[in-house]
Amino acid sequence: MKIAVLPGDGIGPEIIAEAKLVLDALGESFEIEEAPVGGAGYKASGHPLPDATLKLAKEADAILFGSVGDFQFDNLPRELRPEQAILGLRKHLSLFANLRPAICYKELTAASSLKPEIVAGLDILIVRELNGDVYFGSPKGIRTSTDGLFPGTREGFDTMRYSEPEVIRIGHVAFNAARKRQRRLCSVDKSNVLETSQLWRDVMTELGKEYPDVELTHMYVDNAAMQLVRAPKAFDVVVTGNLFGDILSDEASMLTGSIGMLPSASLDANNKGLYEPSHGSAPDIAGKGIANPLATILSAAMMLRYTLGLEAQAARIENAVQTVLSQGYRTGDIFTEGTKKVGTREMGQAVLNALAD
Numbered sequence: 001m002k003i004a005v006l007p008g009d010g011i012g013p014e015i016i017a018e019a020k021l022v023l024d025a026l027g028e029s030f031e032i033e034e035a036p037v038g039g040a041g042y043k044a045s046g047h048p049l050p051d052a053t054l055k056l057a058k059e060a061d062a063i064l065f066g067s068v069g070d071f072q073f074d075n076l077p078r079e080l081r082p083e084q085a086i087l088g089l090r091k092h093l094s095l096f097a098n099l100r101p102a103i104c105y106k107e108l109t110a111a112s113s114l115k116p117e118i119v120a121g122l123d124i125l126i127v128r129e130l131n132g133d134v135y136f137g138s139p140k141g142i143r144t145s146t147d148g149l150f151p152g153t154r155e156g157f158d159t160m161r162y163s164e165p166e167v168i169r170i171g172h173v174a175f176n177a178a179r180k181r182q183r184r185l186c187s188v189d190k191s192n193v194l195e196t197s198q199l200w201r202d203v204m205t206e207l208g209k210e211y212p213d214v215e216l217t218h219m220y221v222d223n224a225a226m227q228l229v230r231a232p233k234a235f236d237v238v239v240t241g242n243l244f245g246d247i248l249s250d251e252a253s254m255l256t257g258s259i260g261m262l263p264s265a266s267l268d269a270n271n272k273g274l275y276e277p278s279h280g281s282a283p284d285i286a287g288k289g290i291a292n293p294l295a296t297i298l299s300a301a302m303m304l305r306y307t308l309g310l311e312a313q314a315a316r317i318e319n320a321v322q323t324v325l326s327q328g329y330r331t332g333d334i335f336t337e338g339t340k341k342v343g344t345r346e347m348g349q350a351v352l353n354a355l356a357d
């Protein structure tokens, strides 16, 4: 099994190094090949998604991705900025289904931004559509306005767009995920204002008839943002568009203690996937050896489960993460009084030790 490993920028290489050690420790014969991406790709070959990196990503069975982004590239034309690499991979590989599980481990209830009783036992799954919406809709750009309130001035514009088949395919993923869980699906949109959302809601409602065993509800995104911090355990599976899902999953991460705990899978129609932590390159802590590697290690576990068919190995990794948390190891982002503060390497080592036991 060939795994493309794309560390990227900022804390990417630090957290990926730990996930690689975990994969090495499993005793499987993975063929692991690394390639530069993001700012690192730009530096190596003048493009954030070099041809050789894209080729490797396409031919590999699965992709493990760190993170991209660095303010030193902010002044480049958009198509050369690091973030285009992850957007390009998602698009080129048709990775339309982004699964972001927000689970609050019992040891981390104290680290959550909410009261422990509100997050204890929290286990929700955000299913985010990843190939459409305002991210990819055209036209987009910056131009001189010819109408509107301030003609003759610059205006930025993007197009929010969803086709029916795009909504149907992510809908099936979400309904099927709900079937394997508590059979409750909340579709989040802004159909009181947006036409894309009206279509989204109509299509989800229609699709719901094929899944009579799943309870489908609808919620406006502003209310969903509020309910996520008021009573997050009321959710089971949430399905939403690209932009709303980006924002809601960062919000949900804080219920688990830290964004450093939130893994993700980005899947195509055949469950081939790219696996990455939901967080970014964290330039504020890059190079300090203090980033939390657990979201990346848990993403590797998702890769074993969803794409490589190694459920038992995925469970081994998840159990090891559970063990290190109960042993009291904490990186700074999840540290609370009475626990042991460690850096990236020590946290990774603790996971390796737990795997060896």
Ligand SMILES: NC(=O)c1ccc[n+]([C@@H]2O[C@H](COP(=O)([O-])OP(=O)(O)OC[C@H]3O[C@@H](n4cnc5c(N)ncnc54)[C@H](O)[C@@H]3O)[C@@H](O)[C@H]2O)c1
Pocket (backbone or CB within 6 Å): 011, 066, 067, 068, 069, 070, 071, 083, 086, 259, 260, 276, 277, 278, 279, 280, 281, 282, 283, 284, 285, 290, 291, 292, 293, 295, 333
């Ligand atoms: N998929 C990706 O590659 C991805 C995702 C999100 C953001 N980004 C990019 O990352 C760069 C920084 O973005 P940002 O600051 O808005 O978001 P970020 O997720 O990188 O960081 C937000 C905050 O969370 C902290 N944080 C993130 N991951 C952490 C970890 N593993 N351990 C401990 N703390 C962690 C950071 O220190 C920071 O304070 C930008 O260039 C952005 O575009 C990339």
Ligand SMILES: CC(C)[C@H](C(=O)O)[C@@H](O)C(=O)O
Pocket (backbone or CB within 6 Å): 069, 083, 086, 087, 246, 278, 280
């Ligand atoms: C870096 C950026 C393009 C990306 C997104 O908006 O999808 C990130 O925030 C994420 O959540 O993976």
Ligand SMILES: [Mg+2]
Pocket (backbone or CB within 6 Å): 246, 247, 250, 278
């Ligand atoms: Mg994001």
